[in-house]
Amino acid sequence: MTVLVVGGSGYLGGEVCRLAVAAGSAVMATHQRAPGDVPGVRWEPLDVRDRGAVGRLVEALRPRTVVNTVGVYADWAVTATGAGHVAAAAARVGARLVHVSSDAVHGGRTEPYREEDEPTPVYAYGASKAAAETAVRVVAPEAALVRCSVIIGPDARARQVAFCLDALAPGSELRLFTDEVRTPVGVGDLAAAVLELAAGDYAGVLNVSGPEPLTRLQLGQLVARAHGRDPAALHGATLAELGLHRPATVVLDTTRARDVLKTRLRPPSEILTDAPR
Incomplete structure (x- = not known):
């Protein structure tokens, strides 16, 4: 499997890279400031806010799978708009997309949230994550959207x-x-789940969090x-x-x-x- 990890220099992205390399995949990953430290990865600079740059990179690499782990707490353009750029580029080359979202899309209640529960964000980061989910659903309906908790x-x-x-x-x-x-989730468990979804055909939201x-x-x-x-x-x-x-x-x-x-x-x-x- 050829995998492009968008945001591979981050904490979760780096673990996805490490597990994918260990599994024998050809792994490419993006960074905005500096490459990560996972051996065996081809590193590419990328600003996901630049739609053209995202499209050109994905077209050049033509990965079988794209995993988007990018999310910046106070940057709508990266978290929301960037997710749309990545999803559109993956769809154009027919790549399987796994998009990592967050429990921040929910507004809080005593009952547990299921996948069918629509986002009800109450602060800016949650709103940007909810917008990212909407963008992915529109342009890449076959994608897996992973809602996780604190990593x-x-x-x-x-x-x-x-x-x-x-x-x-x-x-x-x-x-x-x-x-x-x-419901905190381990970075290794989450990365393994992401790659498991990347190899399958599950479509839509899936809650992946600790017990x-x-x-x-x-x-x-x-x-x-x-x-x-x-x-x-x-x-x-x-x-x-x-x-x-x-x-x-x-x-x-x-x-x-x-x-x-x-x-x-x-x-x-x-x-x-x-x-x-």
Whole structure:
């Protein structure tokens, strides 16, 4: 399989590259600032905001599969418009597309979200992710759209793990949410699921997330224990106390993923087992 990983220099993209190379695929990946460090990958610079550049690159490489992992928190043009450019280019060459989305498309509720639940974003990043999904559905209806939650790993390369470790530093004023609930997913599990979908024909949204709902504070406590630190050093706060307008409880129902995928989606405690001490 020839795979083009858009955003291959990022955390998830790099893991997709690593697993694809290990599986014997020919892997090409894009970066905006600097190539990643995965051996065996052909690196190409790309700004997904440039429709012409995206089209020319995909036409030149003609991959069998395109995996789009790109998403920038405060950049609509990259996250939403760029997703449309990638989807259109993949469709023109007949490539299989797997687009990585986010649980940020949901507005928050006590009941788990299924794939059929339409986006109800309440902040800008969620809106950009929802717009990206719409663009992909329009131009590449056979694509797989992966809605995932917070991406974690055993070390500080994972943004949320790094934040938890920073919050553990002496004198830190960082606070972890006590009322924001998510279902964290391991970067390796998510990457494996993405490549499994790339090799298949599943079309539409699929929730790919971990099995255990946790608050950010509870996740931080797991990170602390995994790294041999004292969880009592962490401090919590509510979204309201920090003046933030974000969805509180967003739990993804992964019943369909368990039926569709062979990849096992592990709980955070297991993912963090290999944390350095």
